[in-house]
Amino acid sequence: MAINLQKGQREAINAPRFTIGLGWDTNSSSTGSAFDLDASVFVLGDNKRLVADDYFVFYNNLHSPDGAIEHTGDNLTGDGDGDDEQVKVDLSKIAAQVSEICIVVTIHEAEARRQNFGQVRNSFIRIFDTATGADILKYELEEDFSIETAVEFGRIYKKDNNWKFEAVGVGMKGGLQDYLNKYQ
Numbered sequence: 317m318a319i320n321l322q323k324g325q326r327e328a329i330n331a332p333r334f335t336i337g338l339g340w341d342t343n344s345s346s347t348g349s350a351f352d353l354d355a356s357v358f359v360l361g362d363n364k365r366l367v368a369d370d371y372f373v374f375y376n377n378l379h380s381p382d383g384a385i386e387h388t389g390d391n392l393t394g395d396g397d398g399d400d401e402q403v404k405v406d407l408s409k410i411a412a413q414v415s416e417i418c419i420v421v422t423i424h425e426a427e428a429r430r431q432n433f434g435q436v437r438n439s440f441i442r443i444f445d446t447a448t449g450a451d452i453l454k455y456e457l458e459e460d461f462s463i464e465t466a467v468e469f470g471r472i473y474k475k476d477n478n479w480k481f482e483a484v485g486v487g488m489k490g491g492l493q494d495y496l497n498k499y500q
C-alpha cells in the first residue's frame with residue numbers, strides 16, 4: 317500500500333526502477349480555452365544546477381542523456397482519473413554527478429489563456445515500482461493555490477547513497493523559463 321505524504325514529508329524510494337505519475341483535473345469551461353498542464357524534471361548536481369542543458373527533461377526533450385530519465389509524453393487535456401503524465405527513472409543508469417531530480421508542473425501558455433492553479437483540482441504526484449507496479453508513495457496537493465501558474469510537486473534526492481522523495485508543493489507565478497533561470 318502506498319504511503320500518503322503531507323507537504324514537507326520525506327520517504328525513501330526502495331526500488332531501482334520507479335515511475336513518477338502526475339495527475340490533475342482542470343475545468344476548461346471556467347476559462348474558455350483548452351487547459352494543458354505539463355510535467356517537467358530538472359536533473360541537478362550537488363551545486364543545484366542542471367548537470368547539462370539536456371538534463372532538463374520535458375515534452376520537447378523526453379530523455380536524459382544518461383538514459384536514466386524518460387518522460388512518456390505530453391498529455392494535452394488532463395482528462396480522466398489516474399496519471400496524466402509520467403516520468404520513468406532507472407537508477408542503474410543515472411549519471412554519477414546527479415544528486416537531485418526536481419519535478420515541476422506548469423500550465424502551457426498560462427498567461428495568454430489566463431489560467432492558474434486556482435482552476436486545477438485533484439493534483440497529485442505518486443511513485444510506484446516500475447517492475448512490479450507496486451505503489452510506493454503518494455502526495456495529494458491540498459494547497460489552495462490561486463494565482464500560481466507553476467508548482468514544484470516534489471523532489472527526489474540522494475542522501476548517503478539512498479534516494480528519497482520530498483513532498484514540496486510550492487507554487488509560483490511563472491513558467492518553465494523561471495525554473496530554467498534558477499537551475500541552468
Ligand SMILES: [Ca+2]
Nearest residue numbers: 353354391392
Ligand atoms: Ca501536457
Ligand SMILES: [Ca+2]
Nearest residue numbers: 340394395396
Ligand atoms: Ca486527470
